[in-house]
Amino acid sequence: MASGAKGLTFSAPAWRLGRRALPDHPRPLVMGIVNLTPDSFYPDSRYPTPEQAVTSAMTFVAEGADILDLGAESSRPGAEPVGAAEEQRRLLPVLAELRRHTQVPVTVDTIRAETAQLCLDAGADGVNDITACTADPEMLSVAVANDCGLVLMHMQGTPRTMQADPSYEDVVGEVTAYLAQRTEAAIRAGVAPENILIDPGIGFGKTVAHNLTLLAHLEHIGCGRPVLVGASRKSFIGALTGAAVEQRLGGSLAALSAAYQAGVKVVRVHDVFQTVQFLDTLAAIALARTSRS
Numbered sequence: 001m002a003s004g005a006k007g008l009t010f011s012a013p014a015w016r017l018g019r020r021a022l023p024d025h026p027r028p029l030v031m032g033i034v035n036l037t038p039d040s041f042y043p044d045s046r047y048p049t050p051e052q053a054v055t056s057a058m059t060f061v062a063e064g065a066d067i068l069d070l071g072a073e074s075s076r077p078g079a080e081p082v083g084a085a086e087e088q089r090r091l092l093p094v095l096a097e098l099r100r101h102t103q104v105p106v107t108v109d110t111i112r113a114e115t116a117q118l119c120l121d122a123g124a125d126g127v128n129d130i131t132a133c134t135a136d137p138e139m140l141s142v143a144v145a146n147d148c149g150l151v152l153m154h155m156q157g158t159p160r161t162m163q164a165d166p167s168y169e170d171v172v173g174e175v176t177a178y179l180a181q182r183t184e185a186a187i188r189a190g191v192a193p194e195n196i197l198i199d200p201g202i203g204f205g206k207t208v209a210h211n212l213t214l215l216a217h218l219e220h221i222g223c224g225r226p227v228l229v230g231a232s233r234k235s236f237i238g239a240l241t242g243a244a245v246e247q248r249l250g251g252s253l254a255a256l257s258a259a260y261q262a263g264v265k266v267v268r269v270h271d272v273f274q275t276v277q278f279l280d281t282l283a284a285i286a287l288a289r290t291s292r293s
């Protein structure tokens with residue numbers, strides 16, 4: 001990955017998200033999380049009715065979200081799958097309504113190829129697959145056929161089991177090798193390299209120490225592709241500080257600082273307004289550093 005913001009200017013490799021152009025900010029792009037669920041780990045991020053989801057998504061757009069990520073199945077530790085029919089019942093009306101109101105790019109957080117295809121037909125621009133296209137053998141074909149954006153995330157185990165006993169000899173090396181291998185598999189299947197964004201999967205089969213080590217070494221995991229980081233309000237912040245999920249904004253901003261320093265391309269967050277303000281201020285300070293005479 002690029003040297004990020006350590007040098008004079010912020011730079012991250014480009015990412016193509018379907019046919020919709022992404023802005024070129026001197027900071028990571030902000031992806032707002034819209035959970036169409038009754039059980040996501042952060043209660044304030046749950047929008048169980050289509051009306052609530054659309055209102056919240058449009059608020060995120062007004063606050064400066066660059067991308068919206070719609071998910072209909074919680075992946076919190078211990079979560080049970082909801083099933084394809086229910087997932088689609090939750091997603092499709094919201095996507096249709098969003099497409100009437102905004103041109104902001106939308107990704108869909110799903111591990112099912114059928115759901116992905118229906119959402120792409122309904123106007124989504126990319127797929128965010130937390131299993132890196134390993135859960136559904138058809139997912140890579142959907143990504144190829146639609147020439148859409150594709151997020152490949154690392155997870156050890158499954159949401160039901162992943163926090164039981166996560167273990168690595170070298171978490172940065174193993175996560176990087178896995179993401180490189182999944183990127184290669186996607187390219188071999190025909191996915192355009194520029195469509196791929198990779199993600200170390202903060203909180204997915206990782207201890208607090210694993211998460212911190214990954215956040216401290218984000219610049220090493222790129223394997224030539226841009227990186228997404230999702231650390232927003234996750235439990236490692238609670239474990240470090242004792243804060244309940246409602247009180248983890250400060251820790252989430254600290255993780256954003258690490259993402260900015262490493263030249264991460266996209267940050268996936270619950271708090272769009274505060275994130276945009278935080279990153280714009282960091283970027284302005286970096287610019288002032290370069291212009292001092």
Ligand code: HH2
Pocket residue numbers: 033035037039040041042045071073074075076109128129130151153199201202228229230231268
């Ligand atoms: N984290 C969550 C869900 N999807 N996708 C990617 N690519 N990266 C992440 O870090 C990530 C993700 C968990 O956050 P949230 O969606 O708010 O919770 P829940 O899964 O409980 O709905």
